[in-house]
Amino acid sequence: MLILLFVYSLMQGAQSEAGPIPASIERRDVASCDRQNPQRTLANIIWSCLSTIFLCTWVAVHPNIHFRPEKKNKHWTEKWLLCPLYEFVTYKLPLFLWALLIPEYILSWAVRQYLQAGVISKKVPGWTRTHGHFMIMGGFHLFRLPPDVSSVPLHPEYSKTSDYVIPLGRHMRLEDVPICPLEFEDIPVKILEIVAPTEAEIKDKSKSDVLTKLIVLVQTMWFVLQCIARGAQHLPLTELEVVTLAYAMLNLFIYLFWWDKPQNVECPIRLYKTVEASAETASEAAKGWEESWSTRWMEKIIWYAVGAQDNYITLRDQRSIPRFWSGRLGSLLGQAGMGPSILGAAFGAVHCIAWASQFPSGAEFVLWRLSCVSMITFPFIVTVFCTCWIMGWGMKGGSPTSMGIVLAICVVLLILSASLYTISRIATLVISFTTLRSLPPTAFMTVDWTTFIPHI
Template identity: 65%
Template sequence: MLILLLTYYLAQSAHSEAGPIPASIDVRDVASCDGQYSQRSLANIVWSCLSTIFLCTWVAVHPNVHFRAEKQTERWTEKWLWDPLLEIATYKLPLFLWALLVPEYILAWAARQYIQAGVIREKGKLPGWKRTHGHFMIMGGFHLFRLPDNAPSVPLPLGSLEPSEFVIPSSRHSRIHEIPVCPLTFKDVPVDVLEIIAPTETELKDRGKSDVLTKIIVLVQTLWFVIQCIARGSQRLPLTELEVVTLAYATLNFFIYAFWWDKPRNVECPVRVYKTSMVSNKESEGQLEEWGGNWASRGVQKILIYSIGGQDSYVKISEKHSIPMFWSGGTGANLTNAGLGSSILGSAFGAIHCIAWSSEFPSRPELVLWRISCVSMIIVPFLVAIICALIMAYQQMENEELPWWMVAIFVPCVILLFLSAWLYIASRIATLVIAFTNLRSLPLAAFTSVDWTTFIPHI
């Protein structure tokens, strides 16, 4: 609601007919008005927006542990050139594109991990066990290794009388010869073992590549951009389309940081958990779902499942070398709640773009394309919100039979979501392209800086 009110206020303020500078005034006249109006350059506008977008799409993302097995023999070109480039191209760049084109999906992912981290914290019931430990478990912080053949080991003690499959090495050997198996989930490791091997909260924060001060600096920089946009609206100064796009990213960034505040960032090396070479890891997540039907039905099913964040039920972790990119730790009603809230915020993200609904565009087609993109960015996330709400309502019902009215709403929403999924991506790309191309023809008032002295109380 606050986001929508902010959107309405800025839209009304930015496009009011009254303004401090007439549209026909020359820039030299503005610069010579005894300092009444200070100017900003196009480079200032672009740099402010690009730096804020970078903070919201690259720095704000807290990825899962992307584990890569160490090679026994590796040339320096592979270690310092090829492997880093491959990591960026196959993992970090796709994450950046997801955050750039579908930021509300990153928000939903963060919300699901936040909820599941709280569930793990409650189930663990270990001394000093915080939400940070839950995040670390979900993000693939514990990885199963097998010791080399004939390497002596000692079983880890359990509270029960059952023998433990988890061991610790009891002899000298090179860690590079240990065999990586798969990531471990919370159900794969007994609580007694976690109590022994889990790092403390301070140790987990030390593994992260950013501390509280770094996060606060990013949030302050993002907040400063939002304040500038509000100040321009209060003084009837227009926002460029690029600033409107950046404002939408900055608004979602606060929610993403809130959900990932306790999650360690850019952890590259998981904690090694050992089993003997004779024991295999069993899947502990219960019966896995399978993609069924022909290619068309599978396509609709995948779009629906990934949209609501239920893809974890189709992943067999014991067969993965690293935790999946968008792994959230499981499924459930709470995760559907995360999808509902994130989808509503996603619609608000699209609504913020409507601030530029009545802006001056260089051409009529650009204006029409911008408005169509705004509408699609509002409707598509709202369809996901309706689907999540229906799923939540059905989960609250005791009987298993789906009511007819729910089917009448659910089926059209799924069909529309399937048909409009590509339209949403095209709309995101269109708004980004138009935001940059419109910089070639900006109104003179767009170059006027905010007069901050009007906000300072004085006589």
């Protein structure tokens, strides 16, 4: 409590030193703006920000394949209403909320998949990073053939080491029994060379193309350019625009790492085994969570924060590929978490643009600054954790005692700051809308673009 009071007094002192903008200056600026450029309205500000946030949280996300077994003779209410609604509530809405509240995690997920796709693409002749992404996102799914369907080995040379088969004769695909998604290690390279689609065929499955991605990037870049122009002309940004600017910055990197990943693919490639074939897969080496619920809860916070949760998942037990699946990265885990955590700290730092803004109330003023500090601190802790992870991974015989102490401190700080970070994200979103009730007159000024164009 004493620390909070001390921080609050510092903030109040900073606010009093800055002082409010004199009314005469505001009136003069508004008058000059009325003569040169039209005013922008509150509706314009809200629409521009919400449309950009929507592009950065809903359109920009490239989900894994969420496989759903098909059913025979579905009623029209189930087909057109219940199933789409269930899909939205259980899969798409949680992804949207993750991108809205923890966008840095979406970026780290994209980086992990980018690195893993690059590793996989080098193991199969003729494969590209698009093939690697398709493999990671659950592009191949194991099915059982019905007992009465005859089959032959998919590759005669591997008939003794591989159980994959090709069905023969009349075969209804709705009668296939889905088993589980497949990892790269589950399928021999020779089999992948036969069954894998070409890059053009994979992109044909995508619900997005280069033009769509360029439109999203242009819209995002245009918003960023407007914010830069307002700063160059000393025009204030609203808190909602500052929040949107932070989303736009991360969105550029998310699109960069997911550029080759197909978007919104719904149906995987089917690989078959007979009823008698073994169901063993390479995912049996998954680790197990601690039995104690408190220890398990702390473990999940740590490993989900750094992106190592896939080490605890067995794909053989999954109906579909997990929502944030990237595969087991091993020594690449630290590198995959380093960059996103640094950008995550930058995401929080962008909110500091409104550090000295005029807030309608002192409570909003203090909460905004505390939230900014929290959003910078949590990714910074992850950065330190990943740095120690990288250094410790490369050392034989384990990490030294000093590094172990640093890792332990980081673990404690991660657990303590995880909830505070989420609260801070929600607080900045709420404050960005509540402050719209009392904006300074200069916030409605439009940018005078002629000042940026050389002319006589």
